[in-house]
Amino acid sequence: MNVQIEKCFKTFHDRIKISDLDRKEQSNMVLREKRDLLLEDLKLYFRKKNVTRKSDEHLNFDYFNQGSYGMYTGIKPIDGDFDIDVAIVLNIDKTDYPNPTTVKKWIFEALNAKNNRTVLWKKPCITVQYTKAGEEKYHVDFAIYAGANQDGHCYLARGKETSIPKEKRWEESYPKALKEKINEKFINDEERHQFKRIIKYLKRWKDEKFKQENSGTGKPTGIALTALAFNHFSPHVRDFFTNETKINDLTALTKTVESINISSIWSEINIQLPVPPYNNLFKDMTSIQMEKFKEKLSKLKLNLEEAQKNVDPHEASKLIQQVLGNDFPIIDKEDVSKKSPKPSITHSGESA
Amino acid sequence: MCKTLRYILPNDKILQINSNVIRDLSKFKQSTTTSNESGGILLGRILKNTNHLVIDEITTPTQYDIQRRNYFKRSKRPHQKIINKRWKESNQTQNYFGEWHTHAEENPSPSNTDLNDWKKRVIRDKLNLDFLISMIVGIKQTNVWITDRDCKTFKLILTNDIG
Numbered sequence: 001m002n003v004q005i006e007k008c009f010k011t012f013h014d015r016i017k018i019s020d021l022d023r024k025e026q027s028n029m030v031l032r033e034k035r036d037l038l039l040e041d042l043k044l045y046f047r048k049k050n051v052t053r054k055s056d057e058h059l060n061f062d063y064f065n066q067g068s069y070g071m072y073t074g075i076k077p078i079d080g081d082f083d084i085d086v087a088i089v090l091n092i093d094k095t096d097y098p099n100p101t102t103v104k105k106w107i108f109e110a111l112n113a114k115n116n117r118t119v120l121w122k123k124p125c126i127t128v129q130y131t132k133a134g135e136e137k138y139h140v141d142f143a144i145y146a147g148a149n150q151d152g153h154c155y156l157a158r159g160k161e162t163s164i165p166k167e168k169r170w171e172e173s174y175p176k177a178l179k180e181k182i183n184e185k186f187i188n189d190e191e192r193h194q195f196k197r198i199i200k201y202l203k204r205w206k207d208e209k210f211k212q213e214n215s216g217t218g219k220p221t222g223i224a225l226t227a228l229a230f231n232h233f234s235p236h237v238r239d240f241f242t243n244e245t246k247i248n249d250l251t252a253l254t255k256t257v258e259s260i261n262i263s264s265i266w267s268e269i270n271i272q273l274p275v276p277p278y279n280n281l282f283k284d285m286t287s288i289q290m291e292k293f294k295e296k297l298s299k300l301k302l303n304l305e306e307a308q309k310n311v312d313p314h315e316a317s318k319l320i321q322q323v324l325g326n327d328f329p330i331i332d333k334e335d336v337s338k339k340s341p342k343p344s345i346t347h348s349g350e351s352a
Numbered sequence: 353m354c355k356t357l358r359y360i361l362p363n364d365k366i367l368q369i370n371s372n373v374i375r376d377l378s379k380f381k382q383s384t385t386t387s388n389e390s391g392g393i394l395l396g397r398i399l400k401n402t403n404h405l406v407i408d409e410i411t412t413p414t415q416y417d418i419q420r421r422n423y424f425k426r427s428k429r430p431h432q433k434i435i436n437k438r439w440k441e442s443n444q445t446q447n448y449f450g451e452w453h454t455h456a457e458e459n460p461s462p463s464n465t466d467l468n469d470w471k472k473r474v475i476r477d478k479l480n481l482d483f484l485i486s487m488i489v490g491i492k493q494t495n496v497w498i499t500d501r502d503c504k505t506f507k508l509i510l511t512n513d514i515g
């Protein structure tokens with residue numbers, strides 16, 4: 001039973017995961033090429049800008065994939081809107097640029113150079129959106145950081161040009177910190193891999209069950225679910241008695257969801273980003289949205305618990321598919337049932 | 353939502369009755385003073401590897417059956433036809449496991465008619481299992497018995513009740 005369900009989880013994971021953007025795989029090529037094209041535009045922009053600057057004032061930047069690509073917790077979107085998060089860390093001191101939108105404007109100008117893309121101001125980033133009829137949608141979010149500050153800290157440029165002054169601010173933020181925290185939580189490979197799979201399962205559940213909701217308000221964000229898993233997941237990768245490797249994603253996911261559930265019986269779910277600025281990742285949910293979220297979480301828990309108890313792998317896989325969506329395969333009823341040589345014979349009967 | 357029920361069999365295997373069966377059976381409960389007794393047969397599967405049993409289909413009263421307040425007579429042919437059909441359609445995995453009927457009492461127990469019928473059935477029916485499974489659907493509770501080849505009848509215990 002476990003073996004068969006674990007096979008389903010493996011198939012499910014293969015179907016939903018996004019592999020490392022920088023690995024030379026065909027599936028990532030389009031996204032990688034788009035990102036690299038945008039980075040080239042940024043480099044060109046700063047090269048031009050530096051012509052008029054003294055050599056010790058030359059601007060340059062580091063970049064890396066942040067968000068789920070950086071943490072290897074990315075999943076394929078069911079609506080087809082792929083999302084890449086890129087951190088741009090500039091060699092500037094924030095005290096030289098009291099208004100962070102000055103710096104964000106550079107990025108905006110640099111990227112807003114071609115017709116086939118839409119560049120948008122967002123509070124935490126500059127977004128490049130590609131939408132072509134009949135093609136896969138995707139967007140690249142550039143988060144811009146000041147990385148050469150006298151105080152040694154790192155700051156995210158927040159606000160739009162049109163934002164009120166208090167929203168235009170430098171927010172202490174460590175783009176690599178969350179990634180490191182997530183990647184370092186489990187030293188053991190099997191445990192770490194399972195941890196990341198559980199994050200992906202929760203994210204797919206979210207995409208399936210909150211289709212109508214807006215991200216961040218009615219729909220929990222991927223980061224919020226990542227932080228929940230960070231606090232509530234414990235690995236189930238070894239046999240309790242023999243200590244041999246025995247991956248049990250169903251138990252790991254069930255226990256994680258149970259733990260989140262128990263922690264929120266008497267209160268709203270409140271989870272902080274595990275690194276600075278330690279913000280509450282559910283703060284934008286209304287209490288009605290929170291109740292809905294908890295309701296959906298309870299349904300997830302019930303189905304997983306029943307799947308664990310169910311003696312029929314076919315039924316168990318159906319219960320899991322109901323909550324995780326159609327990428328989770330159903331185990332064929334006839335494959336798990338014994339054949340009988342002939343139909344049994346009944347006779348008429350009486351009861352009273 | 354109806355719950356899936358699981359019982360312990362004397363050979364320590366589990367008998368699982370799926371929630372859709374519980375839901376279908378509950379429609380026949382004799383909840384009013386005029387409702388008649390209903391009955392039918394239970395269809396299920398033996399699972400590979402574990403040998404646990406799953407009941408996931410039933411037949412319901414047909415026009416050839418007789419339904420009275422405290423009596424039900426099930427005819428052979430229409431129910432046997434379904435057994436044959438389902439066995440074939442399911443690639444020989446779905447088969448006849450036993451029978452069910454309703455009682456106009458809250459927590460049902462078998463009548464002498466029931467016990468005699470079950471014994472007769474174990475001897476005469478050609479079963480795929482070593483025992484016959486019988487369910488009585490009461491107004492509040494549903495109970496399950498098995499009758500073995502020695503014609504001994506045991507009431508099964510829910511797994512939830514033994515922790």
Ligand SMILES: [Zn+2]
Pocket residue numbers: 351352453454455461462463466488
């Ligand atoms: Zn009876």
